Amino acid sequence: GAVVSQHPSRVICKSGTSVKIECRSLDFQATTMFWYRQFPKKSLMLMATSNEGSKATYEQGVEKDKFLINHASLTLSTLTVTSAHPEDSSFYICSARDGGGTYEQYFGPGTRLTVT
Amino acid sequence: DAKTTQPNSMESNEEEPVHLPCNHSTISGTDYIHWYRQLPSQGPEYVIHGLTSNVNNRMASLAIAEDRKSSTLILHRATLRDAAVYYCILRDVPPFYGGSQGNLIFGKGTKLSVKP
Numbered sequence: 001g002a003v004v005s006q007h008p009s010r011v012i013c014k015s016g017t018s019v020k021i022e023c024r025s026l027d028f029q030a031t032t033m034f035w036y037r038q039f040p041k042k043s044l045m046l047m048a049t050s051n052e053g054s055k056a057t058y059e060q061g062v063e064k065d066k067f068l069i070n071h072a073s074l075t076l077s078t079l080t081v082t083s084a085h086p087e088d089s090s091f092y093i094c095s096a097r098d099g100g101g102t103y104e105q106y107f108g109p110g111t112r113l114t115v116t
Numbered sequence: 117d118a119k120t121t122q123p124n125s126m127e128s129n130e131e132e133p134v135h136l137p138c139n140h141s142t143i144s145g146t147d148y149i150h151w152y153r154q155l156p157s158q159g160p161e162y163v164i165h166g167l168t169s170n171v172n173n174r175m176a177s178l179a180i181a182e183d184r185k186s187s188t189l190i191l192h193r194a195t196l197r198d199a200a201v202y203y204c205i206l207r208d209v210p211p212f213y214g215g216s217q218g219n220l221i222f223g224k225g226t227k228l229s230v231k232p
Binding site for chain 2: 106
């Protein structure tokens, strides 16, 4: 089946620094990518949707200047958490929609961010 | 998107069938029923989806009520690896639709425990 990768799988950073998370679709073209955040023992919360070559659409309550999303190609999207704080510590999961076939949505393995 | 209701948790014995229920009484005519599961510390994994007819694949079966107000995910022989949170999600566009619509919105899901 279709594969979505994320890098890094885990990252620890200091408060005030920025962290970039990459999401790649390995064997299909992802016209649309989604970023979710999941706090411990909670469900996934959609943060934003991005279409290749366009600005991302953010969900209500998600700061676009803090969570920068770039979807520059059909196989890569990046999420940058700027000036990270401990409350940004979470499990970030990307998802990619197959634009050339079933339009099904596939998920990456997630990135565990810890801000100290 | 219409809301779904699932039990918070369920238990099963290994190698026995498991029936995971989902109520979606406000489902609309164009809503597809999707099931995803999330193993601990991993991204969600697609299980199965359907519209009106029952569906089978190598992972599971999906039984959809005639009025479509409920559905049941059936794992025919639970294994320890099936222990996960199972999400029943309604998606208001068919799987072959592109664009930003049809985002997967996750509820709380059912945490399935499998006893050896």
